[in-house]
Amino acid sequence: FQALSESEKLARLREGQNFLILVDQFEEFFTHEENYSAGVASPLAQITVNVLSETIRIAQRENLPIWVLFTMRSDYIGQCVAFHGFAELIGESTYFVPRLTREEFQAVIENPIELNGDRITPRLTQRLLNDLGDGIDQLPVLQHALHRIWHAANEGKDPLDLLHYALVGGLAPTKLPEQDRPLFERYLESLSPEEKTLYSTPRLRNVLNFHAEWLYQKLDKLYAARYQESLPLPLLQRIVEGIFVSLTRIDEGRAVRARLSVQEITDILGLEGLTTETVCRVAALYRDLAVSFLQPPLYPDQSPLLSPTDTLTVSHEALIRNWDRLIRWAETQAQSVRIFRELKFQVQRWLENNQSPRLLLSGGAYQYFSEWYYSVQPNAPWMRRYIPPEELVPDIEPLTQALALRDAIELYLARSKARIERNRRLLLLALGVITVLFLLSLVALYYANIQRQLAERNALEARRQAQLAQEQRLLAERNALEARNQQLIAEKERLIALQQKLLAENALRIAQAERANAERQRQIAETQRRIAELEREKALVQQRIAENQTRLAEAARINAEYNQALAEYQTQLALHQRNRALILQSLFLAALSEEQTRKGHPEVGAQLALKALPRRIADPTDRPYVEEAEAALYYALHAYLYPKPPRQLIGHKNRVVYATFSPDGKQLATASWDKTIRLWDAETGASREVLRGHTHIVEKVYFSQDLRYLVSLAEDFSARIWDLQSGVSTARLWGHRDDLTHVALSRDAKVILTTSLDKTARLWRGPSGEPLATLSTDSEVLSGALTAEGKKAAVGTRSGSLYLWPTEGGNPLRVAAHSAPIVQVVLSPDETRLLCLSDDGTASLWDWEGHALVRLKGHTGALKAAAFSPDGQKIVTAASDSTLRVWEASTGQLLHTLTGHKGVPYAVQWSPTGRHILSIGTDQKALLWSGRTFLRLTEYS
Numbered sequence: 001f002q003a004l005s006e007s008e009k010l011a012r013l014r015e016g017q018n019f020l021i022l023v024d025q026f027e028e029f030f031t032h033e034e035n036y037s038a039g040v041a042s043p044l045a046q047i048t049v050n051v052l053s054e055t056i057r058i059a060q061r062e063n064l065p066i067w068v069l070f071t072m073r074s075d076y077i078g079q080c081v082a083f084h085g086f087a088e089l090i091g092e093s094t095y096f097v098p099r100l101t102r103e104e105f106q107a108v109i110e111n112p113i114e115l116n117g118d119r120i121t122p123r124l125t126q127r128l129l130n131d132l133g134d135g136i137d138q139l140p141v142l143q144h145a146l147h148r149i150w151h152a153a154n155e156g157k158d159p160l161d162l163l164h165y166a167l168v169g170g171l172a173p174t175k176l177p178e179q180d181r182p183l184f185e186r187y188l189e190s191l192s193p194e195e196k197t198l199y200s201t202p203r204l205r206n207v208l209n210f211h212a213e214w215l216y217q218k219l220d221k222l223y224a225a226r227y228q229e230s231l232p233l234p235l236l237q238r239i240v241e242g243i244f245v246s247l248t249r250i251d252e253g254r255a256v257r258a259r260l261s262v263q264e265i266t267d268i269l270g271l272e273g274l275t276t277e278t279v280c281r282v283a284a285l286y287r288d289l290a291v292s293f294l295q296p297p298l299y300p301d302q303s304p305l306l307s308p309t310d311t312l313t314v315s316h317e318a319l320i321r322n323w324d325r326l327i328r329w330a331e332t333q334a335q336s337v338r339i340f341r342e343l344k345f346q347v348q349r350w351l352e353n354n355q356s357p358r359l360l361l362s363g364g365a366y367q368y369f370s371e372w373y374y375s376v377q378p379n380a381p382w383m384r385r386y387i388p389p390e391e392l393v394p395d396i397e398p399l400t401q402a403l404a405l406r407d408a409i410e411l412y413l414a415r416s417k418a419r420i421e422r423n424r425r426l427l428l429l430a431l432g433v434i435t436v437l438f439l440l441s442l443v444a445l446y447y448a449n450i451q452r453q454l455a456e457r458n459a460l461e462a463r464r465q466a467q468l469a470q471e472q473r474l475l476a477e478r479n480a481l482e483a484r485n486q487q488l489i490a491e492k493e494r495l496i497a498l499q500q501k502l503l504a505e506n507a508l509r510i511a512q513a514e515r516a517n518a519e520r521q522r523q524i525a526e527t528q529r530r531i532a533e534l535e536r537e538k539a540l541v542q543q544r545i546a547e548n549q550t551r552l553a554e555a556a557r558i559n560a561e562y563n564q565a566l567a568e569y570q571t572q573l574a575l576h577q578r579n580r581a582l583i584l585q586s587l588f589l590a591a592l593s594e595e596q597t598r599k600g601h602p603e604v605g606a607q608l609a610l611k612a613l614p615r616r617i618a619d620p621t622d623r624p625y626v627e628e629a630e631a632a633l634y635y636a637l638h639a640y641l642y643p644k645p646p647r648q649l650i651g652h653k654n655r656v657v658y659a660t661f662s663p664d665g666k667q668l669a670t671a672s673w674d675k676t677i678r679l680w681d682a683e684t685g686a687s688r689e690v691l692r693g694h695t696h697i698v699e700k701v702y703f704s705q706d707l708r709y710l711v712s713l714a715e716d717f718s719a720r721i722w723d724l725q726s727g728v729s730t731a732r733l734w735g736h737r738d739d740l741t742h743v744a745l746s747r748d749a750k751v752i753l754t755t756s757l758d759k760t761a762r763l764w765r766g767p768s769g770e771p772l773a774t775l776s777t778d779s780e781v782l783s784g785a786l787t788a789e790g791k792k793a794a795v796g797t798r799s800g801s802l803y804l805w806p807t808e809g810g811n812p813l814r815v816a817a818h819s820a821p822i823v824q825v826v827l828s829p830d831e832t833r834l835l836c837l838s839d840d841g842t843a844s845l846w847d848w849e850g851h852a853l854v855r856l857k858g859h860t861g862a863l864k865a866a867a868f869s870p871d872g873q874k875i876v877t878a879a880s881d882s883t884l885r886v887w888e889a890s891t892g893q894l895l896h897t898l899t900g901h902k903g904v905p906y907a908v909q910w911s912p913t914g915r916h917i918l919s920i921g922t923d924q925k926a927l928l929w930s931g932r933t934f935l936r937l938t939e940y941s
Contacts, residue, residue, distance in 0.1 A: 002062075018065045023052065026072035030079050031256040041082040049083040056089060073136070075254075100138075105129055108139070109146065118156035124149075124165060131170070131204040140318035145170060145207040151290070169210030172202045205322050212323040215291065216240060222285055226304075231278075235271075239282045242269040243294075244326055246385075247314050250334035255320040255327070260385075263308035267381035276308045283312055293319055337386050339372045344387075344405065347412045361416035370413055380406050579624045586612035586626040593632040597639050605636035627935050634928070634938045649680050651687050662703045669710060671698040677712055677722070691722050693729045699740075704749035705788070709767055711752060713740040719754055721767045731769020735762060744786035744793070751790025751807060755781035761795045763807055775805055775812055785825040785834060792848060794834050796822025802836055804848055815850045818842065824865065828889075829872045837863040843877055845889065854892035858885055864906045869931070870914045878905035884919055886934055896934040900927050 030036045035045040052068055059066035074096060080087040100108070109128055113120045128145070132138050145168070150156050152164035163180040165171045173184050188196060194217055198210050215222065219236040223229075246265045249258050260268075262276045262283075269279070284304030286293040295315050298304060306312075320326055346369075350359045361369060384402035392398050589612035597605035612629035614622040654673035661668055661682060668680040677691040677698055696716040703710055709730075713719040719733040719740060738758035745752055749766040756762075757780040763772040779799040786793045786807075793805040800818035802825070820840035827834060833853065836844045839862040845854040861880030868875055874895070875887045884898035884905060903923030910917055910931065917929040928937045 018067070021052070021055070021066070021068045023068065023070045026070045027076040028257070030076055030082075032259065036079070036082060039079075039082065046083060049086055053083070053086055053089055102129055105132060105138075105142075108142065113146075113150075113156075113160065116156065118150070118153075119159040121159055121161045124161050127162060127165065127171065127175075128204065133204070137205075137318040137321055140316050141205055141208055141322060144211070144318075145204055148207055148211055166202065168207050169199055169202055170204050170207045208319065208322045209324050211291070212293065212319065213325065215285065215293075216325065219282075219285070223282070226285065227281060236282060238271070239269065239274070239279060240286075241329060243279065243283055243286075243312070244314070245329050245333050247294075247312060248320050248326065248330045248333070249337075250330060255317065255330050257314045257317055257320070259311045259313045261309050261311050262306050264381065264385075265312065266308075268379070268385065270379040270381065277305060280305045336372065336376055336378070339369065340378065340383065340386060343369045343373070343409060347405070347408050350412055351408060355415070357415075357419060360412070360419045363420050366413070366416045366420055370417070373409065373413065378406075575620075582623040583626060586623060586629050590626065590628040590632040593629075593636060597632070597636045602636045602640035606633060606640065609633035609636055627937075630930075630935075631938050638938075649678075649685055649687070651678055651690070652676070657697070658700045660701055660703065662707055663705050664707060667703075667707075669701045669703065671701050671712060673697045675714075677701055677710070679724070689727050691727060691729070693720060700743065702743050702745055704745050704766075705747040706749070709745075709749040711743050711745060711749070711766075713743055713754070715739070717756070717758075719743060719752075721749070721752070721769055723767060730767040731764075733762075733764050733769055735771065735774075736760065738780075741780075741782050742784045744784050746786060746790030747788040751786065753784050753786045753793050753795075755784040755795055757781070759797075761793070761803070761805070763793065773807065775803060777801065777803060778814075782821055782823055783825045785827045787827065787831045792831075794825050794827075796825050796836055798822075800838065800840075802834070802846065804834075804846075804850055813850045815846065815852075817844050817846065817852075820862075823863065826866050826868065828868050829870060833872075833889075835866055835868070835875065837866055837877070839863070841879065841881075843875075845875075845892075854887075854889070856885075856887050856892050856894075858894050858897075859883065861904075864904060865908045867908050867910045867917075869910050870912055876908055876910060876917055878908045878919060880904045882921075884908060884917075884929075898927075898929055898934060898936070900936050900939075901925065 029045060029049075035042055041049070055066060056068050058064065059068075070090070077087075077090065077094070080090050106125060106129060109125050110120060128142065132142065145165075146160075148168040149160050149164045149170075152167045153160045158164075161180075162171055162176055163184060166173060166176055166180075166184050167187065173181055173188075176184060188199065195214070198213055216237060219240065220230065220233040223231055223236055243265055246260050246268050247258050249256060262279055266274060266276045266279050281304050283294055283306075284298050285291070287296065287298035287304075289297055289299065292315050295313050296306075296310075314320060320330060346359070346361065346365075350356065353359055380399055380402040383405055384398050387398070387402060387405070392401060589608050593605040593608035593612070595605075596602075596608060609629050609632040612623075612626060613633065614625055616622055617625050649668070649670065652670065652672040652674050656670050656672045658671040659668060666682055667688070668682045670678050670680070672678070675692075675694045675696060675698060677694075679688040679691070680686065681688055691710075691712070694712065694714045694716075696714045698712050698714050701710055701712045708724060710722045710724055711719055711733075712722065717734075717736045717738060717740060720729045721731045721733070722728070723730050733752070733754060736754065736756040736758050738756050740754055740756050742755045743752065745766070751772070752764040752766050754762050754764065759777050759780055761775040761777065761781050761784060763774075764770065765772055775795065777795065777797050778801055779797045781795050781797050784793065784795040791806070791808055793807050795803045795805065796817070797803070798821040800816065800820055800822060802815040802817040802822060803812050804815065805812040817836050818838035818840055820838050822836050822838050824837040825834055826837070832847065834846045834848075836846065838844075841857075841859045841861055841863065843856040843863055843866060844852060845856075846852055856875070856877065859877065859879035859881055861882075863877055863879045866875060866877045868889070873889050875889050876884055876898075877887070878884050882899070882901045882904060884901075885894060886896045886898070887894055898917075898919075901919065901921040901923055903921040903925075905919045905921040907920040908917065909919075913931075915931045916937070917931050917934075918926060919929070920926045925939055927939055929935065930937055
């Protein structure tokens with residue numbers, strides 16, 4: 001190739017095929033000690049990486065169609081420096097895979113379930129998305145949880161729901177719906193106390209831990225059921241612990257997988273009588289496809305036995321990070337490895353110094369190492385695993401070297417113990433001598449202390465006598481001073497008493513004068529009070545005379561009104577008794593009508609129902625209106641007009657996902673997962689035509705008003721225009737980069753509007769499919785509407801924005817209509833107003849100039865559908881609060897609330913005459929309502 005000319009090289013390259021070398025999970029190059037240990041790569045690993053690196057350099061230099069793709073965890077990038085020049089190559093073309101978005105995680109959950117033909121409830125999907133959290137184990141933990149939930153749901157035969165999530169340990173019972181809690185509580189009562197503890201910490205991560213713990217506790221039963229022989233549970237659990245601990249190790253603080261042969265694991269366990277066959281049988285319980293904790297996987301009808309040289313490994317490191325018991329095992333094992341390496345270092349240093357006694361262990365160190373060694377009792381195969389390869393002698397069997405190391409450790413510990421015992425005996429003798437000398441010193445010190453205390457006591461008594469004499473002198477001086485003070489106080493009190501006497505005499509004279517003056521004032525006031533009392537009594541007499549006259553007039557008026565009310569009551573009582581009898585008669589006739597209709601006589605049932613209804617509802621003299629009678633009439637008319645059972649439309653080869661009638665009601669179009677559209681005769685149910693051309697699932701179809709064209713949208717982000725006369729696709733509307741959400745057509749399909757989650761709306765010319773214009777919005781476009789002439793369009797987005805778009809020119813107008821997504825845009829019959837439905841529970845009415853006309857508030861849940869009355873004066877809305885509400889379109893006044901659905905009404909329509917309203921809900925019921933009285937007329941299940 002190199003000898004060819006440049007033109008011939010290029011010709012050969014064009015003819016050749018691209019060559020891709022994929023190196024997956026490259027981080028495991030660093031987690032296995034045979035490749036990488038203590039920051040140094042092995043020679044074989046260096047050769048392998050150098051070959052790949054040189055291949056890359058040659059391909060770059062010679063422009064060869066060769067690519068090498070490495071996939072690895074980002075936290076191992078720093079260790080690539082162990083290979084010369086490799087870190088630079090990685091740095092030139094590194095691509096960090098971004099985290100999945102919430103929508104991508106939702107697709108991860110729902111798409112595999114749908115492809116398998118199973119079902120999952122939206123509330124379980126949202127709960128799993130909310131429980132995901134952060135971390136590197138999101139996908140494997142989610143995958144295992146879905147696998148366990150699928151098994152709990154009778155292997156997908158039941159819809160996957162919150163109850164199954166709780167059964168596998170992922171959801172607390174307090175978060176279950178009310179109807180599911182008794183089922184879960186009864187299941188919990190049937191469990192043992194050990195099994196109940198598995199439900200103590202419900203969360204998504206606990207599903208994996210729950211499964212592993214359940215297997216660990218049921219090992220004896222699972223083993224007996226699989227092999228028809230029993231082993232003690234503690235022995236099986238010891239084998240499982242040995243398997244997983246052998247296949248797990250801590251690498252620079254990270255828990256990573258390891259690979260060991262069955263023989264190596266058996267040797268490390270070191271249990272008496274344990275064979276590789278028993279280890280294989282126990283490991284098979286975790287290799288089963290329903291568990292998949294160990295590899296290689298065990299397929300159905302495959303023998304569980306492996307060759308002693310076959311290797312085992314943990315399926316995914318997520319198990320190591322999420323099984324609590326394995327985390328504790330791994331940490332304990334890592335601590336044992338650290339202590340073993342410290343002890344090995346001490347022993348090797350002791351041996352290298354000719355077993356010098358000064359290098360033996362001291363008391364504290366001996367206790368530290370001996371407690372670990374005699375409690376763990378590591379055997380030679382275990383030690384062999386943790387001896388670095390560079391420390392092994394090439395010509396001697398590694399296991400022999402491990403046995404020699406174990407004997408050296410036991411000798412080192414025994415010598416250290418003997419030295420510690422000898423030092424302890426010498427220390428006890430020295431302590432005895434020191435104790436005798438110390439006691440003699442204490443006796444001498446005690447005698448000297450007694451003499452010192454006696455001298456101090458005599459000096460203290462002398463100081464106390466001198467202080468007492470001083471205190472007595474000071475007391476005598478204080479008593480003389482106190483007597484002089486008492487004499488001065490007595491003289492001062494006598495002068496004060498004389499002053500108070502003079503003041504009291506003066507106050508007495510003033511009080512006598514004030515009493516005389518007050519008496520004169522009281523006599524004057526008494527005279528004025530008597531005069532006022534006489535005037536008040538005179539006015540009171542006149543008032544009583546006027547009140548008596550008023551009472552006489554009121555009594556006469558009340559008597560007249562009583563007589564009139566008595567007459568009206570007697571009239572109303574007679575009318576009520578008559579109406580009550582007529583109501584009972586109407587109810588009897590309605591029940592009789594339904595009975596005749598059920599017996600196959602709908603014409604008799606209709607006549608009986610008509611007799612039970614008034615001729616004119618507004619006439620008070622006619623019989624009262626009874627809702628049951630009108631329902632019976634509709635029941636009889638329906639049975640008379642449609643005596644045959646509904647027809648089944650058979651033809652599609654997969655699930656039918658959408659159906660719609662043509663505007664004239666004579667045709668029905670259905671869309672299916674089989675990528676086809678079928679047209680049916682609405683009267684006979686016969687298949688008229690099959691429209692083929694889509695390469696993906698067809699989601700929705702739309703008829704044009706003139707019945708000439710049909711537009712369909714599919715999962716490949718495109719739509720197709722079909723000529724209904726020829727049955728041929730005239731154009732494919734291609735250009736959106738995400739799922740289409742809605743299609744709207746002008747009356748003659750000359751203008752077509754498509755909306756998409758790619759944040760755009762597009763206009764197309766029909767039937768050629770020529771692109772006319774594109775509108776870019778601030779977020780995903782969820783809904784749209786187009787006038788009959790195709791001159792104006794409106795679209796609603798997830799951000800709550802409404803875009804008003806003149807299709808023949810001019811800039812679109814953006815209106816902040818809602819704070820939540822706009823799920824539907826509905827045109828009024830005269831096309832002058834637009835109704836926006838939002839997830840915030842409100843609807844808003846707008847004109848084409850962007851003026852807000854009315855806002856409809858009252859629903860307590862997200863709005864799902866709406867319809868105008870034929871005259872455009874009323875609006876009916878349906879919401880997730882299970883109600884329908886009727887509004888005055890001009891004022892927004894709530895006219896009536898319709899209750900009857902037990903589920904969510906998702907579709908509502910006003911009849912062309914305005915006399916009826918039809919609603920359809922998730923409770924699998926269609927309800928027919930009166931468009932005038934808003935009473936429920938009948939129910940279709």
